[in-house]
Amino acid sequence: MRVLVVDDSSTMRRIIVNTLKKLGHEDTVEAGDGKEALRALAAGVPDMIVTDWNMPEMNGPQFVEAVRSQPALAKTPVLMVTTQAGKEDVIVALQAGVNDYLIKPFTPDALKEKINSLTRKP
C-alpha cells in the first residue's frame, strides 16, 4: 500500500511515516505542501493520503478539493491531521472531501487507529 504524507513540518512527516512503517506500510511518499503533493500525485495514485491543514502555497482543504476533482482520486481515503480543532473546521474539511480527522496533539495509538480504520478493507 502506498501512502502520500503531506505536511510542511519534516518532523511531523517523519512521525507519521514512522507510524505507517510500524503498521507495515513501508511505501510512503512525502510532500511539504499541497502543490508539491499534487505533483507527486501526477507520478502515481496512492492508496491513502495523510495531510496537514496549515501549509504554505496550498492549504489542506484546497489540496483535498483538488484531489477530489480528479476522478482517479475520488475514492482515495484522506486523513487530515491538524491543530484546527473547531467544529466549523471539521465541517470545512469534510466538505472538501476528507474521510477522517485527527487533531494534534495526538497519541501514537490514536494515529494508528485512524490509519487502520481508513485502510481496513470493507
Added chain:
Amino acid sequence: MRTAATQTVAADVPVVEVMVTQLIAVTRDVFATMLDKTVEFGEPSYTGPQPTANVVATVGFAGTLSGYVSLCLSYDAALEIARALLGSEADEAPAHVRDAAGEMANMIAGSVRTAMAERGETVGISMPIVTVGTDFSTAALRDVSQAVCPFKVGQQNMFVYLVLQGKGRG
C-alpha cells in the same frame, strides 16, 4: 470541539491571565500526548522580556485577540524534544531541532486558539517561525501585556512566553 486540556476560568479574570491558564494546560497536554513527558510549571510572571534561549519557536495570532506565543528552549532541551518526537529515528534528531520546536509551538498555539474559541474569541494563527542562536533577544515594542511561564521537563528548563497586544483586545 472541546479539548481535554481546556481549563475553566472565571469571567472577570484579565484576558492575559485567562490565556496563561490555557497555555499552561495545553502545554502540559502537548508534552504528555506527543512526548509522553510530564511538565512541572513554576509561577508565571506578568512581565517581559522574553527569557534567554537558544531556540525560540514563535507562532503569531490575530483576530479578536492579537499577539504571539513563543516556546523558548536551550539547544539541549530542543534536541531532547526532537529525539522524543522522532522516537526510533532519534539519530536524525539534530537535523530536526528547528522543525520539532516549531511543531511543538504550533500545537501549543493551535490548542490555545481552540480553548479561547470556546470563550468566544476568534483568532487565526501564523506558521511557526524558529530562531536559533546565542546571545540574542527579542522585544515587543508597542503597548503589550506579557507573561513568562517557566516549566521543567526532566532536568530541562523551558518557557512559554506570551505577548498580547494592548490589554488583550484588538
